[in-house]
């Protein structure tokens with residue numbers, strides 16, 4: 317377990333969108349070069365590359381897995397490279413690998429890139445990939461389940477238990493999109509923020525999930541440069557220090573996921589990560605939540621004790637988690653606000669965590685941002701990884 | 711666009727063959743551990759509680775309650791489009807097992823969490839999928 321060992325000192329990102337003409341390697345060049353320049357290091361200072369596995373892109377995954385990235389970018393000081401795949405939790409594992417390499421003297425500076433280009437994947441392949449990923453092919457898939465349906469099952473149960481209304485659920489989208497509309501890297505940048513009525517008037521895909529409560533697939537990419545906390549301090553540049561981490565595994569198949577255990581896991585990992593960082597809930601400046609679907613956000617808000625049991629929907633409806641509200645929450649708007657880039661939304665969330673702590677989030681900048689809670693989760697929610705980041709290490 | 715329109719059959723494993731064999735005879739079977747007494751779902755090669763290989767089967771009553779459900783109207787794989795609308799559910803068997811299934815033989819509008827349902831078997835290829843319908847009192 318880690319406390320104050322590493323820091324993100326450079327970030328690079330391209331806006332999420334639909335760019336079929338844009339090759340994945342084009343995005344890799346842009347984001348990696350921006351991140352390295354931003355870190356103040358030279359390209360040859362990068363001694364390790366730990367890449368986020370691009371989902372549904374087998375050829376690109378193979379190229380990156382087998383060492384093409386340092387060669388393509390001319391990273392002459394690179395000692396090793398590897399790819400991490402844990403779905404949406406991949407980036408967290410890239411950071412852990414970077415930490416391991418840095419702590420053990422394998423690399424002093426590590427580059428963590430992510431790229432996803434959905435728009436050139438044939439639609440039948442994409443549809444099939446997302447239908448089968450994270451569900452059991454014997455006990456779930458034959459019944460016609462999809463990610464949307466798995467989310468519907470969770471949301472219906474939550475609404476049944478808490479009395480959370482459809483309007484309250486829809487208001488999560490309004491809140492997330494209010495941040496996204498102010499994010500130049502979002503697919504919805506400068507677009508109208510849909511009202512609760514507009515969300516609920518969109519097509520009902522599967523109860524209780526409306527079209528505007530589901531995700532739009534996008535292309536995108538980002539990169540981070542990570543060094544030891546000690547080196548980051550010496551460099552005297554704005555940085556995001558990793559201060560605490562905790563994790564729970566739940567289950568590979570959604571049907572075996574105990575809803576209570578998941579809520580308990582969200583709660584305990586947050587507490588453990590905060591304890592490691594030496595902070596309290598009240599110290600958290602931003603709850604940077606990555607859950608991929610808006611309907612899961614109220615469950616998380618209650619588990620984190622940001623909202624009392626059964627009240628999270630009301631908090632969202634009151635605008636407390638929206639841009640300008642008193643609880644800064646998912647400041648890129650999660651996948652529904654950013655546009656879904658496979659495992660990339662969690663990578664983008666880390667970049668946002670760093671950006672906020674570096675004080676460079678523009679209109680979305682949360683004032684006096686000192687500590688950020690950020691979670692990731694992989695597959696259809698097989699785990700939760702909670703981390704705490706700070707702008708300095710004590 | 712060329713979508714694969716083949717309806718998926720369960721990706722059977724050697725140790726789950728007994729379950730699917732049971733469905734052909736109209737039986738809903740639960741795997742049991744002869745050593746620690748666990749009821750196991752889904753069926754495994756070794757008991758996930760104690761790693762015993764001494765595994766057998768018991769017949770479930772087929773009665774269950776709906777834990778949660780979601781009725782699909784759109785955005786499913788093309789191979790399932792012809793079945794829309796359909797309701798996917800988690801049901802809790804009286805024996806303490808939770809399964810994913812379909813709720814059939816009723817209007818989706820009448821489906822409720824906590825509703826009592828009973829097993830019925832739906833043929834797909836050589837398989838009989840355990841679906842559930844409202845319990846006949």
Ligand SMILES: [Zn+2]
Pocket residue numbers: 743744745746747748757758759760761762
């Ligand atoms: Zn056993």
